Amino acid sequence: MNPDVATIKDVAKKANVSVSVVSKSFNNYKDVKEETRQRVLAVAQELNYSPNINAKNLSSKKQMTFGLISSGVLNDNEKDNNAFDIFKGVYQAISDSRFELSIYLIDSQQQKQQSYVQYCRERNIGGAILQGIRTDDQYYKELIDTSLPCVVLDIMNDTSNSLIGTVSIDNAAAGEEIATHLLEKNHRDICLITGTAETYVNKERMKGVERALQAYGMSLDDVGVVDACFSEDKAYELVTAYLQQHRPTAFLCFSDLMAIGVMKAVKEAGLQIPQDVSITGFDDLVFSSYTQPALTTIRQDFVEIGRTAAQLLQDIKEHKNKQQHVWVEHQLIERDSVKTLAI
DSSP states (O other): OOTTSOOHHHHHHHHTSOHHHHHHHHTTOTTSOHHHHHHHHHHHHHTTOOTTTTOHHHHTSOOOEEEEEEESGGGSOTTOOHHHHHHHHHHHHHHTSSOEEEEEEEOTTSOOSOOHHHHHHHTTEEEEEEESOOTTOTTHHHHHTSSSOEEEESOOOOOOOTTEEEEEOOHHHHHHHHHHHHHHTTOOSEEEEEOOTTSHHHHHHHHHHHHHHHHTTOOGGGSEEEEOTTOHHHHHHHHHHHHHHOOOSEEEESSHHHHHHHHHHHHHTTOOTTTTOEEEOSBOOGGGGTSSSOOBEEEEOHHHHHHHHHHHHHHHHTTOOSOSEEEOOEEEEOOSSOOOOOO
């Protein structure tokens, strides 16, 4: 046994509690005071101790479980089926392999005080897929800095850690494609309905839109920008106010959910789509072909994204991967929500 590896007894001694209190602290027993629990967890982190990491039943057992850690599923809009399609793809790939799947759903409104590393170690998880995780998440960097194989969705990591893989569509290329579509239809008075500024996908889509504008001799200063945080309700409220001051010829939305909010605001303002205002979305959620009119958007194959992520994680785990970053194809879906303007 490695003498430098901390044990539960080391934690108990330094925290001045019994071994059973340490165990209860990690398992959230109600008879342990929160102050005591936090002290125990702080000592454990200081000593780099994690429960079960040295247990004989784990060290002798090969890690055959993958973890899917997903944030925001519990508080997403009910129209948004992205996460479930990703689950489906991950499950399909793992059910065809020799691995098992453990799912850890995080309520992003009330983040649990358990790190992802701790979660994975306690369950002897051999690799993790991260979905809906933001780069400013307090536990995100901890996980990708470990020796645990990970695949992150929708964030392209600049990391030298060969155990970290990423899967995404090329959001910059997709942003450029949808913006070019509007510009080709002679739209110049465009308003962008953007998502959460801190997210990787939002930044990449902005880059793509900027490239498209530059190709037409324009810049981001020439278009309106409304930050609606990927929220249908927020998009509706902000565009309702925006239309009282200005009426663009087109709204370019960074998600279909926000496009739905924009459609509602536009119609309530007495305007017709696309006769008065054109609207585009992003994602191609199930309802997007049933809106009135049907929504022009960028299709992401979320099932394929999930399947690709699970396959990449298995390849990294078995040292078979030839690449760390995998792009999944996207597609521009032209429907009825965009009008070609006369020059």
